[in-house]
Amino acid sequence: NAGVTQTPKFRILKIGQSMTLQCTQDMNHNYMYWYRQDPGMGLKLIYYSVGAGITDKGEVPNGYNVSRSTTEDFPLRLELAAPSQTSVYFCASRAAQGNYGYTFGSGTRLTVV
Amino acid sequence: AQSVTQPDIHITVSEGASLELRCNYSYGATPYLFWYVQSPGQGLQLLLKYFSGDTLVQGIKGFEAEFKRSQSSFNLRKPSVHWSDAAEYFCAVGAVGGYNKLIFGAGTRLAVHP
Numbered sequence: 645n646a647g648v649t650q651t652p653k654f655r656i657l658k659i660g661q662s663m664t665l666q667c668t669q670d671m672n673h674n675y676m677y678w679y680r681q682d683p684g685m686g687l688k689l690i691y692y693s694v695g696a697g698i699t700d701k702g703e704v705p706n707g708y709n710v711s712r713s714t715t716e717d718f719p720l721r722l723e724l725a726a727p728s729q730t731s732v733y734f735c736a737s738r739a740a741q742g743n744y745g746y747t748f749g750s751g752t753r754l755t756v757v
Numbered sequence: 758a759q760s761v762t763q764p765d766i767h768i769t770v771s772e773g774a775s776l777e778l779r780c781n782y783s784y785g786a787t788p789y790l791f792w793y794v795q796s797p798g799q800g801l802q803l804l805l806k807y808f809s810g811d812t813l814v815q816g817i818k819g820f821e822a823e824f825k826r827s828q829s830s831f832n833l834r835k836p837s838v839h840w841s842d843a844a845e846y847f848c849a850v851g852a853v854g855g856y857n858k859l860i861f862g863a864g865t866r867l868a869v870h871p
Contacts, residue, residue: 746803750799
């Protein structure tokens with residue numbers, strides 16, 4: 645059981661480049677989330693989705709976009725990378741019912757130079 | 758505003774000593790409370806959670822936490838720390854019902870001396 649899989653694990657981008665962070669879960673979870681983690685700041689919610697075709701903004705959505713065409717996949721898109729987007733990005737999922745515990749991916753470390 | 762405060766950024770304990778990590782929250786609704794642990798280079802792993810009922814909850818790896826509504830706290834404890842407990846610990850709060858968007862504290866980094 646793979647759980648939540650994030651790719652790539654590491655990436656270096658130049659300012660102005662774009663990229664997509666991939667997130668896939670195989671637990672049939674309805675809810676999926678993207679967080680960014682910065683030192684001393686904890687995790688901040690970027691976007692979340694409650695099911696295929698439904699997404700909404702979190703605390704820090706500027707500079708990012710998401711889509712949810714299937715239950716399994718929840719990619720995060722950076723259109724014009726900026727140094728402020730240097731961070732570690734975590735994808736998480738949970739079932740719509742039950743214990744509300746999140747399952748996290750192992751993260752993507754992104755550096756924008 | 759909803760928030761989670763972990764007052765201690767870094768804590769160092771000796772192996773075998775007891776541990777308490779503090780967490781205070783501000784949340785208007787009935788909260789769900791969580792503790793997660795993150796080892797270096799890894800994702801977050803759920804240690805324990807509180808939804809309702811007994812205010813002392815047991816988790817994995819010998820951890821426990823106590824919910825005190827009057828103090829808006831959810832402190833994490835372990836009676837005897839092992840070197841492998843060195844990691845970063847995050848407290849999080851979410852709403853009962855709704856989309857359960859968790860709000861995380863800034864984290865406490867635990868170092869364990871042999």
